[in-house]
Amino acid sequence: MINHEANLKKAIYLSKQSVNNGSSPFGCIIVNKDNQIIGEGYNRVALDNDPTAHGEITAIRNACKNLNTFDLSGCILYTSCEPCPMCLNACKWANISEVYFSADRYDAESIGFRDRVFYDDTSFKLYCIKLKEAVDIMKEWKNNPNRIEY
16 A cells, blocks of 8 residues: 655755755655556756756656656655646656646745746747748658657
């Protein structure tokens, strides 16, 4: 039986390590169906100057490297704080089946993080300039019998 609280405490422990290493308080673990940790990580945004290096993304990258796959079907992600939309979508891309978190977006906001704006923001502008070349390359990939789909 998987002990969700114990796994969350492991993620929280990583968030403490993150703070001790000069980063922000976000940690994450990923376990397989046998409750073995297959990936872990903590926030490295400021350490690596990488705005995508959230704890969840770091743990997903680590798990995929450890398993030599981009498909984490059946795995569970535990994180110290509610994942932002980028991290939630990364979980979807990785086929992670369940996500558990402890603190939420309002807790993050209360210490100065702006995660909540990404759930509510409608000011982002997105433009499409359709070029035939881009679509042609996509069709070329689709017609390649050796393509790797995900």
